Amino acid sequence: MPKKVAYKAQIEHLQILDENGKLDEKLAKGTLTDKQVLALCEHIILCRHYDEIAFKLQRSGRMGTYPQNKGQEAIAATAMAVTRNDWMVPCYRENSALFLHGLPMEHILLHWMGDERGNQIPEDVNVMPISIPIGTHMLHAMGIAWAKKLQKTDHVALTYFGDGATSEGDFHEAMNFATVMKAPCVFICQNNQWAISVPREKQMASETVAQKGLAYGADCIQVDGNDVFAVYKATKDAVAKARKGEGVTLIETLTYRMGDHTTADDARRYRDSKELEAWAKRDPLLRIQKYLAAKGMWDDKKEKAAEAGAKERVAQIVKNCENIAKPSTDDIFDYTFATLPDDLRAQRDSMRTNSLSLEPGQSTLRSPEPQHA
């Protein structure tokens, strides 16, 4: 019997706005309006300033470890492709998308200031707390999407993760579950080329992240992740498909981590600064500014105004975060369960675990009446 091809596939790469700010008009049709691009431009300026201030807060000892988002802000365009009913199940490098989706900007700072209230997301905001364990949360997104399908809504779930995360087993289980259950879930991998010190080519032997989804029967696409148009279009198409129950999409956004992995990291130990310089030219913000400038919608004055606005807003956010009173120690206990078991209540009220002073009434260093003769 002659051999035949059992399966054949290819991965498309989509770019609409190139590094020089030049737009492919045909591909851009029906994507972002100029007004939306302008809004994104101002939003990215705000997010980048926020990111810089967060970095400085860490450096000056006013905040713990922080993972910079710099260079990856085009991911904000995904938020323009959904409605507030849709869910976001994120990692930690998509602040710009979360903010557009309604997450108050204080929350991310509070989280990295070591305060769980940063995860206490307002009820009307469909954003899950950022996932610290890598590559585990995509299953939760798939489950939320599955629930939305069972409830016969047309809401979808977007989940974000890094290139490194696609090495975790849970990523593969999530893709498989999503496609098998036909859950309205969109998987968005921000391939920023690095997972701490491990470059993409040491993380995986596959040429693209996108092709990993093929194995599970997902639609897969790679986009220029620093191009807001491409990010928007791929997300919009994937969301439309998901809403209609027509399948799962894996989007790989090619981007670059412009900063260290976190403030606890020093990327100079493992990566060449030339790589950073090359990617700096592909900065998502630069090219939107060029695009808008060519249309007469952007100039120095506008930029200064946007920056001044960002400064003022972020200063207020930092103030709000730093002025909030430290949580009481009750907070350590009160959210463990809906109803606190008695032993936990005793620990909370006494702040003790040793039985000789567990009851709040017992004073320490005072011996109780001898029980033994």
Next chain:
Amino acid sequence: MANLTLVQAINLALVQEMEADERVMVLGEDVGKNGGVFRVTEGLQERFGEDRVVDTPLAESGIMGSSIGLAVGGMRPVAEIQFEGFLGPAYDQLVNHAARYRTRSRGAVTVPLTVRVPVGGGIHAPELHSDSPEAIYAHTPGLKVVMPASPYDAKGLLISAIRDPDPVIYFEPKRIYRAFREEVPEDEYTIPIGKAKVVEEGEHVTVVSWGAMVVDCLKAMDELPEDLSVELIDLRTIYPLDIDCIVESVKKTGRCVVVHEAPKTAGYGAEITAQVMEHCFLHLEAPVQRVAGFDTFMPYYKLELEYLPSVERIAEAIGACAAY
């Protein structure tokens, strides 16, 4: 002899074991070029090459499961899990496979594997970077669990772990990675797994602890009245437990306080308390006391110092136990 931190002592043990035995290899996330996120494996890849010091893909189940295969296949893997919280994805491979192979194959398949894991809180780290899960693994048959509290012990214990014929979890208390230095001999030596150490001798109360809490116990002892004489035992190995060392001490003092960072309920303090009662019932002058973390999650860092047993809480418990 050199004056080394805990991090440097671990690094030295790795270097020497890799020099001595070419089957020994190191693998994990960021352990190679970057030298590990805590720099514990710094310089190893340069020295021993990429085949023996391996930056793996980001997958803890993969690290643990492939290390089992490496061990069975004749290597001596020293796997690193970047933080204790990320033992989660590796749990199945560790508990259901690494720990069980010897038993389920009636000795035909064995897993000489060392798993290094930074552990514990107090360094202002994010969520899942500050936990103390040692009791979970002590509760798992087939696993040995060690946790050094000083650079000298760190070196000797790691060498023992690497040479041990069974899987050993080597927990590294990250709060004291660089907290102090100690003379660490250049020469080869081992600290046997399963042997505790009397850090300070005393007459009135026995205090049992391990990891970074040993340092806090010493501080607590400084807070106590001069005439209260405390014997401090550093367990060094969580499992197998050196109960003889504890029993000998408690028979002398009649009082015992166990101090650990992990939650109290079903924590390892409960096991020690039970065994002290089994062995020393007629010698006890007071109920054994536990000073532990609360039965909650380790909070984010704004409240982590309130969660951790403080020097004050430890001192109060010792005082209360002594006064009982």
